[in-house]
Amino acid sequence: xxxxxxxxxxxxxxxxxxxxxxxxxxxxxxxxxxxxxxxxxxxxxxxxxxxxxxxxxxxxxxxxxxxxxxxxxxxxxxxxxxxxxxxxxxxxxxxxxxxxxxxxxxxxxxxxxxxxxxxxxxxxxxxxxxxxxxxxxxxxxxxxxxxxxxxxxxxxxxxxxxxxxxxxxxxxxxxxxxxxxxxxxxxxxxxxxxxxxxxxxxxxxxxxxxxxxxxxxxxxxxxxxxxxxxxx
Numbered sequence: 001x002x003x004x005x006x007x008x009x010x011x012x013x014x015x016x017x018x019x020x021x022x023x024x025x026x027x028x029x030x031x032x033x034x035x036x037x038x039x040x041x042x043x044x045x046x047x048x049x050x051x052x053x054x055x056x057x058x059x060x061x062x063x064x065x066x067x068x069x070x071x072x073x074x075x076x077x078x079x080x081x082x083x084x085x086x087x088x089x090x091x092x093x094x095x096x097x098x099x100x101x102x103x104x105x106x107x108x109x110x111x112x113x114x115x116x117x118x119x120x121x122x123x124x125x126x127x128x129x130x131x132x133x134x135x136x137x138x139x140x141x142x143x144x145x146x147x148x149x150x151x152x153x154x155x156x157x158x159x160x161x162x163x164x165x166x167x168x169x170x171x172x173x174x175x176x177x178x179x180x181x182x183x184x185x186x187x188x189x190x191x192x193x194x195x196x197x198x199x200x201x202x203x204x205x206x207x208x209x210x211x212x213x214x215x216x217x218x219x220x221x222x223x224x225x226x227x228x229x230x231x232x
Contacts, residue, residue: 037073037104040081043214046134047229048081050218053099054227064101074103083126084108085193086138087113087145091222094138098227106132112189113137113146114164115196124203127213135197135204135213139190139228140220146186168192190217190230 039050056062064070083106084094094100094107106126108119126132139146148158149165168189195213198205207213217230 005099010084038081040133046081047136047214047216049104050098050100050134050136050227051229054225055104056099057097058225063111063147064099064104069101070102078103079130080104080106080126082134082136083123083132084136084138085110085113085115085119085123085197087111087140087143089140089143089222092138092140092220097220097225105217106130111158111161112143112149112165113139113193114161114189115193115200120197120201120204123197124201127207128203133213135215137193137197137215137217138220139186139218141183141186141222143182143186143189146189147182150182150185160194165189187217187230190219193217195197 038045040046040049053064078223081099081104084098085108086092086094088111090108095102096106098105106122110116110119123135127135145162146165146168149162150169153159153162165185168191169185194217197215198208204213204215208215219228219230220226221228
């Protein structure tokens with residue numbers, strides 16, 4: 001039986017070159033993907049980018065981590081596609097968990113992700129002046145502010161803040177409150193904040209009604225890193 005023919009050195013050279021070319025093309029494509037900002041023209045495109053961004057975060061495949069490059073790109077101006085209202089919890093940094101880096105998001109953070117006149121004014125600037133397409137209200141699991149509202153915590157200026165969360169909480173006769181009740185309260189608090197944003201700002205309401213802006217709710221699980229976006 002004849003032994004298998006040994007590949008010639010010229011064939012090996014061709015295979016090696018082909019592999020190197022493919023590797024170079026893959027690397028080039030990946031680099032271009034990292035360097036290219038998403039083209040966002042509609043609220044749905046902005047929402048999809050945030051969904052994809054959290055998927056990248058979960059897959060440990062984040063693409064917006066070259067901060068020096070982003071500094072250079074944004075040094076002459078900013079046009080964020082989304083505004084995120086989130087809690088101050090240190091475990092919920094929107095730019096990271098949504099893989100958006102510098103220049104893609106306006107972010108306002110306050111305990112319990114509640115709205116007030118200052119938040120609304122900031123949002124109005126974003127959507128009217130900078131043409132931001134999406135407002136995301138981002139709640140999260142194990143929220144201390146929500147638990148404070150449930151427990152009727154009193155502390156100087158914090159008291160008025162927890163009072164804003166209490167409408168999301170239904171009275172229960174058992175104590176301690178079951179964990180799932182606290183989580184449902186957090187989600188309901190997001191929905192109430194969305195409603196208040198829409199009702200309390202004529203500027204935002206008009207842009208939403210015209211289809212130029214969407215208000216969306218979401219919930220971050222601090223155990224898994226997953227952001228679940230509300231369907232309504």
